[in-house]
Amino acid sequence: MLDFIQMVASGIAVGSSYALMGLAMVIIYKTSEVPNFAQGEMALISVFFAFMLLDHYGVPGYIAFPATLAFAAVLGFILEFTVLRRAKNPNVLGMIVITIGLEMILLGLVSWKFGADHKDMPFPISPYESFAMGKIFVSTLEVLTLFVALVMMVTLFLFFRFSKLGMAVKATQQNRSAARLMGIRTNRIMMFTWGMSSVVGCVAGLLLTPVSMEPFMMWDPMLKGFASAVLGGMTSLPGAVFGAYMLGIIENLFGGYVSIEFKSVVAFVIIVLVLCVKPSGLFARHYVKKV
């Protein structure tokens, strides 16, 4: 029983970082219908920017981390403005190819600059610190991840619910031409959503750095985040969060009870099974297509 709770606890912690990645992807997908495969590498380059500031230039953390978030936002703006907006008659496949291309460019840049070896991020919290809650051990990093993820979710919720900009984003998501007619500059909104999702992804990336930091570190979280977004229906923010925690917990339980070797692929098997029953995810409304 204790094992079980321990596994669920670490599943929730892992799920938090998946949830952030998933949220980032859903934010972009809802506005522009782009499954953003470059999400992980956008976070990666921001994370290495933070590493460069902290390690190479000795910038103190309270400046470096906000600077990284700003960098991530600007990166999102630039990518949307220079690449995605220029796409001629975009379809899903074209968008997937463009974002995969972007991903490879960013990955190549990072590993060209920093090499493929592991780095030690001067992160304020070490991944080995942990404390006991009753009889379960939880690492401080996991608690921090969970906490940050919750804060991000609440912020996003409040942002979309109450702020004017959030309303504009939602309007653009629902109907672009109507939003344009109402005086919303949808192009700017698109750019803004890319920046926002880049920041969310960057936070997820920063929280993953103490465990491992190398150019391929974002592959797995990105794919899992994408998987959980798909599980939740790709267009629903709460769905992505739910999917992420589901995947995190199931993955850990599977790793503990069935087989540790197939732990990282069980998520995809679940995805395929769920999609067979509900083809557009658990929380999305299934639109009937017109010819």
Add this chain to the structure above:
Amino acid sequence: MDMKRDYYEDVKLFTSGVVFFWFMVLMVFLAAYPFLVKNYYVYVANYIAINIIVVIGLNILVGYTGQISLGHAGFFAIGAYGTLILMTKLSFPFLLALPVSALIASVFGFLLGLPALRLEGPYLSIATLGFGLTITRVIGKIEYFGGRQGLHAPELVIGPWHLNTDRDFYYLLMVITVLITVGARNLIKTRVGRAFVAIRDADIAAETMGVNLVFYKTLAFAVSAFYTGIAGGLFAFVLRFIEPELFSLFMSIMFLAMVVVGGLGSIMGSIAGACLLGWLDLQLRNILSLPYIGSWLESLSKSYFSLTGVSNIQFILFGLIMVLIMLFEPLGIFGFWIRTKKYWKTWPF
């Protein structure tokens, strides 16, 4: 001219004598190729031929039927491992092992096609991606398949011939490649190919016109997997050694990139894309030894980047090619070729 007067003219393999002539020239060139170049370039040709087979198979699925697959490395692995296992453990002859393992791959393709009936866009891409990752993981864990150590290819014997060198293997590979290319071209021109295209353009409309979606969508997956399986089986003999790490997600992405760069929905485009990216892939592996730009890149890496990561320039280059092609010429090299042809045909106007 381009006007078709009856059905048989439409499905004819060679649309004119000129095309047939150039096809024959190409065949003669391919036959003479190993005598004209150094050994390494024969290996390059083999590598590219493998890519051509996969890309044609993937184009049938992506370009003609409009389904997305990010899991073709999985079928490729099934083909490669299937052929080697059948030959070494069950002592099948090569010419039997290759189609049998390709059939196994196409059975998996059929199975993957079943959920694909209801999925599209990002949902389909994540499902196929998961398939590719799972297959390589499973193969890597089973000791019977050599586990992490990988497998060595046995000696290739067909009838009285022992195909030991790249040059010997080249001829076998080229015969298979040409057959399979012609086969794909035929397939596309027939009822099946037209059904694929109809599904791509509007699947619901196609269904109302009497195209059996269940049959044709799974068939597209199965055919595509069959092609990829054949290519995988041959690939095992080009490399002579395979391990699970080879068949990564990156490989699936490369295949998709070749399809897109070459041109969606075009056999000639597939060949062009496979040639271009396959050749670049081999050339960029030792980028610093390239003439002219090698030394410049070296100094650039020393001052601004790191020298250990310089091989990653190929990622950047492939990414750039993919993005630029999608932005400026969504039909890829084939689209470029069509435009140039039109321009010269109607030149003064």
